[in-house]
Amino acid sequence: MTRYAGNAAALRGLVRDQEVHRDVYVSEEVFQLEMEHMFPNSWVYVGHDSQVPNAGDYYGTTIGTQPILLVRHTDGTVKVLHNRCPHKGTRITSETCGNTGKFFRCPYHAWSFKTDGSLLAIPLKKGYENTGFEQSHAATGMAPVRHVRNYRGFVFAKINDGGLDFEEFFGESLSSFDNMIDRSPVGQLKVAGGVLRYMHNCNWKMLVENQTDTCHPMVAHESSAGTVVEVWKKAPPGTRKPMAVEIIAPFMSPYEFFENMGIRIWDNGHGHTGVHHSIHSDYSAIPGYFEKMTAAYGEERAKAILGENRHNTVYFPNIMIKGPIQLLRHFKPIAANKTLVESWTFQLVDAPDMLLERTLMYNRLINAPTSIVGHDDLEMYERAQEGLHSNANEWVNLQRLYSPDEAGQTNVAVNGTSEWPMRHQFRAWTKFMTMGM
Amino acid sequence: MSMVAEAPLKNAVPTDQELIDFVVREARLIDQQRFDEWLDLYADDAFYWMPLEWNQTDPRLTCSLMYEDKLLLSIRVERLKGARTFSQKPKSRCHHVLQTPQVDSRDAAANSYVTWTPMHYVETRLEEQTLYAAWATHHISVENGRLKIKLKRVDLINCDAAFGNIQLFM
Numbered sequence: 001m002t003r004y005a006g007n008a009a010a011l012r013g014l015v016r017d018q019e020v021h022r023d024v025y026v027s028e029e030v031f032q033l034e035m036e037h038m039f040p041n042s043w044v045y046v047g048h049d050s051q052v053p054n055a056g057d058y059y060g061t062t063i064g065t066q067p068i069l070l071v072r073h074t075d076g077t078v079k080v081l082h083n084r085c086p087h088k089g090t091r092i093t094s095e096t097c098g099n100t101g102k103f104f105r106c107p108y109h110a111w112s113f114k115t116d117g118s119l120l121a122i123p124l125k126k127g128y129e130n131t132g133f134e135q136s137h138a139a140t141g142m143a144p145v146r147h148v149r150n151y152r153g154f155v156f157a158k159i160n161d162g163g164l165d166f167e168e169f170f171g172e173s174l175s176s177f178d179n180m181i182d183r184s185p186v187g188q189l190k191v192a193g194g195v196l197r198y199m200h201n202c203n204w205k206m207l208v209e210n211q212t213d214t215c216h217p218m219v220a221h222e223s224s225a226g227t228v229v230e231v232w233k234k235a236p237p238g239t240r241k242p243m244a245v246e247i248i249a250p251f252m253s254p255y256e257f258f259e260n261m262g263i264r265i266w267d268n269g270h271g272h273t274g275v276h277h278s279i280h281s282d283y284s285a286i287p288g289y290f291e292k293m294t295a296a297y298g299e300e301r302a303k304a305i306l307g308e309n310r311h312n313t314v315y316f317p318n319i320m321i322k323g324p325i326q327l328l329r330h331f332k333p334i335a336a337n338k339t340l341v342e343s344w345t346f347q348l349v350d351a352p353d354m355l356l357e358r359t360l361m362y363n364r365l366i367n368a369p370t371s372i373v374g375h376d377d378l379e380m381y382e383r384a385q386e387g388l389h390s391n392a393n394e395w396v397n398l399q400r401l402y403s404p405d406e407a408g409q410t411n412v413a414v415n416g417t418s419e420w421p422m423r424h425q426f427r428a429w430t431k432f433m434t435m436g437m
Numbered sequence: 438m439s440m441v442a443e444a445p446l447k448n449a450v451p452t453d454q455e456l457i458d459f460v461v462r463e464a465r466l467i468d469q470q471r472f473d474e475w476l477d478l479y480a481d482d483a484f485y486w487m488p489l490e491w492n493q494t495d496p497r498l499t500c501s502l503m504y505e506d507k508l509l510l511s512i513r514v515e516r517l518k519g520a521r522t523f524s525q526k527p528k529s530r531c532h533h534v535l536q537t538p539q540v541d542s543r544d545a546a547a548n549s550y551v552t553w554t555p556m557h558y559v560e561t562r563l564e565e566q567t568l569y570a571a572w573a574t575h576h577i578s579v580e581n582g583r584l585k586i587k588l589k590r591v592d593l594i595n596c597d598a599a600f601g602n603i604q605l606f607m
């Protein structure tokens with residue numbers, strides 16, 4: 001049964017001012033339409049250019065559910081190619097990353113392609129003479145994703161030609177990337193430490209929404225963070241607070257903390273929590289770091305960079321970054337009820353190793369499939385995914401601190417427990433879902 | 438659930454059989470969810486390490502699935518008992534099948550013994566049951582006449598795969 005395909009009005013009807021219909025989470029049809037329309041209309045995160053430092057280096061990933069490759073071309077630029085042979089569709093690389101040399105060679109019939117995707121050679125080429133091959137789709141080689149932008153190392157791509165250009169899409173939200181990158185004394189990040197991959201039996205948007213859900217930590221994480229606080233109370237007085245306790249305990253901060261920390265709303269579904277302070281504000285100083293930053297930027301600028309304590313910055317549709325701890329979470333949709341969460345970490349080039357150590361500890365304690373904090377969250381997502389099959393109520397409520405004049409407002413800072421960011425994400429969802437329909 | 442309480446070592450230097458029994462006992466305490474007794478097998482400065490990378494050598498600047506000291510392990514054990522630990526309502530159960538542990542090295546002078554144990558581990562909750570294959574390496578020493586784990590390293594055969602929840606201990 002198709003209810004939504006080609007029906008922009010029906011799709012718009014799924015999102016109301018203060019609630020959304022459950023089909024945005026549970027309907028396979030809506031999911032397929034997200035893959036066909038919403039993801040290709042959006043600027044989607046692909047990867048970081050430090051994953052492909054040398055010519056011929058590639059990294060395989062997805063935009064929505066489509067397989068793509070990030071590759072360093074011979075001219076030094078990064079390209080994004082559809083990871084599909086133009087001959088019979090074979091995926092060109094199966095390893096996640098590697099070096100292909102000067103060209104890709106399909107393992108099935110040995111067609112080869114330059115690292116910008118263009119067709120290089122076909123064995124027994126004369127078999128295509130007088131067949132009109134030059135006019136075929138196949139003759140163009142591995143299709144490149146045409147709209148690619150490398151923003152200070154972070155590579156985004158947009159599959160469709162329509163839609164917004166990069167600057168328009170992101171607007172002022174790029175300031176969170178700037179802050180994360182500027183935390184390196186030389187203004188450069190490098191993917192480091194390995195990626196944590198965590199499978200979730202829930203819709204990808206539940207994860208995105210949760211990044212700005214500040215009314216859940218003290219409740220859902222009472223079991224993990226609350227236990228940390230309780231166990232730590234029993235430590236002999238004067239014991240130095242371990243890094244792990246510094247990381248997890250603030251999840252138990254009271255409502256007022258989260259109300260006051262603030263939320264900022266930008267255009268197109270982007271926004272961040274932690275305008276004034278955040279759960280990352282009170283980490284111990286890392287020896288030698290501030291001195292390096294002061295030497296690089298001068299004291300005033302160094303203080304301004306490190307004084308930003310943005311908590312979670314959500315970039316619509318499906319990533320979140322944590323500037324103060326150099327972490328990026330990528331919520332990769334697989335099916336309406338299945339999402340792969342990849343948590344990537346970055347080294348601040350030319351900063352003390354201890355920062356990377358803390359970043360990795362954070363990632364392991366919060367984002368691993370073995371993480372007790374992760375267990376708390378996933379339990380809630382899975383229960384929601386199941387509960388939504390109840391016919392008692394087809395709507396999910398996103399009404400907290402709603403104000404009728406909020407639509408269209410941008411670059412505003414509001415109460416940190418508002419569900420405005422979620423409403424805002426769904427306004428963007430409608431926009432990019434129905435764009436060009 | 439009865440199991441003979443851990444006996445002190447007969448001599449200052451453990452026999453191979455005593456090391457083997459110790460490793461088997463650790464797995465049994467986990468399977469029987471006797472987590473306080475289990476934690477007691479760990480030295481105060483112990484670490485439980487589950488690498489993320491194949492042949493990983495560094496737990497500090499390479500991420501791991503777990504790299505936890507006794508404080509973090511005790512937090513896990515407390516959390517499993519918590520009334521509001523919703524991911525454990527209902528509780529997970531687990532099951533170890535160990536190959537006979539092999540004593541890889543014994544250095545009585547340094548008070549350091551290392552065993553290597555291939556194993557299958559099953560964790561289950563509600564309708565889901567997941568099988569993991571792994572190798573456990575135990576670094577053991579003698580403290581006050583008892584064996585203690587200084588480091589337990591669990592290398593999953595598919596350490597780099599995407600996993601769902603792993604909630605108990607391998």
Ligand code: FES
Nearest residue numbers: 085087088106109
């Ligand atoms: S499928 Fe790639 S060369 Fe035939």
Ligand SMILES: [Fe+2]
Nearest residue numbers: 216217221377
């Ligand atoms: Fe959470």
